[in-house]
Amino acid sequence: MTSRPSRPRDRGIPEATVARLPLYLRALQGLSERGIPTVSSGELAAATGVNSAKLRKDLSHLGSYGTRGVGYDVEYLIYQISRELGLTQDWSVAIIGVGNLGRALANYGGFGTRGFRIAALLDAAPEVVGRRVAGLTVRHIDSLEDVVSNEDVSIGVIATPAKAAQGVCDRLIAVGVTSILNFAPVVLNVPDHVDVRKVDLSIELQILAFHEQRKSAGRQGSDWVDVLDA
């Protein structure tokens, strides 16, 4: 959803593949911790819930890193995927909004451990500013511009209420942030060169409800119930 139609030729890795690479990476890290040296596409596919042909095609976009008859070297593949995703360098992340969700994100282990460093927590509420959360002191939102410049923040995470999100987004972009992860339930308006990914908890629930309804409708036998007719 972040790709734009007017983009010049995109000679790189398909978006659908990029979205799956982190999944493979996590599975591989699990194998690595268990000391498993090699893995076949079938095994890795089973561990990630992906079709094995799709997995092979995904990996083929990175290069030919497998060995026929054997499989893939776990450590080498971890390195290659990490490199492709840009995780061999550290990215500084600022979290704006230290409510329940912001705190959850700050304490979420997955962030700090691999490739991401939480550079700052920012909030507007006086009762939150100054408190320590996840080893960091929450700073006031007014220092956003300073923090982004000084800490070289390139990814902003918006966990504010919906009303504040666009304003925060604009300020992030104004100081050079070009990647934004948005948890606020609004559609952010951004220029073309900025990537936005959105995570919306209630949308996910609504999609589940749709399928759940379909299942229980079938169970009950009452098919189309076309009551209203203009």
Place this chain on the structure above:
Amino acid sequence: MTSRPSRPRDRGIPEATVARLPLYLRALQGLSERGIPTVSSGELAAATGVNSAKLRKDLSHLGSYGTRGVGYDVEYLIYQISRELGLTQDWSVAIIGVGNLGRALANYGGFGTRGFRIAALLDAAPEVVGRRVAGLTVRHIDSLEDVVSNEDVSIGVIATPAKAAQGVCDRLIAVGVTSILNFAPVVLNVPDHVDVRKVDLSIELQILAFHEQRKSAGRQGSDWVDVLDA
């Protein structure tokens, strides 16, 4: 496919459309609160960041609810989308795992307002059980089976550590839950009739990092040599 000309409606709504319906719904509810009675596909498309033709095609899967020359009746469309998503009934949700994330979810306003009722919060840690969170008393995980049966829970939200997730998932399925929203960073193993949606915070960040890396690589002019396909 296999659309019968005699039937006005084809009930098979594409998955991509289903994923966007909640987006339209939220925008429409905003219009409704502002007292706007009708909206054109162009306006609604602008508000949701979607191509207007795509929006019309999405809505056409629900039926012909628009008026040519005028647009769509906001209230009527809200009702139709809600009905299609199954939000005209209330769904009971159980949240398992009341850590930082679980608390954030419990306090997330968007749940209760839109067809979802948090029926229970469950956790295994003694220091959490018994505490009140978001107006509910946290119950011990051992009462999961009782809660699901008595409260008619059909959607389970897993916000536990990764290690506990599969076990909780199995127990949910064993008592009849068929829709699961999983925040734990593991691939859940479930039978075919169970729907799982996964929200993974670090995966989203990694996808952003990929695009960010590509942008800064271009800016910096690294030793990347682009090779045109033959």
Place this chain on the structure above:
DNA sequence: CCCACTTTGTGCGTGCTTTCACAAGGGCGT
């Protein structure tokens, strides 16, 4: 009543994604 204007609903071409099926490559036991 008629005409100009607006907006929906959709046929169709295009490009991306997934899946199948298999040739090519590599290891291993004998």
Place this chain on the structure above:
DNA sequence: ACGCCCTTGTGAAAGCACGCACAAAGTGGG
């Protein structure tokens, strides 16, 4: 060295999704 068995990498085909462009349908003014 040889042949068997395994697994990768990839054409090719099928399936989806997207967006253009336009006919159909409805509104409102004169």
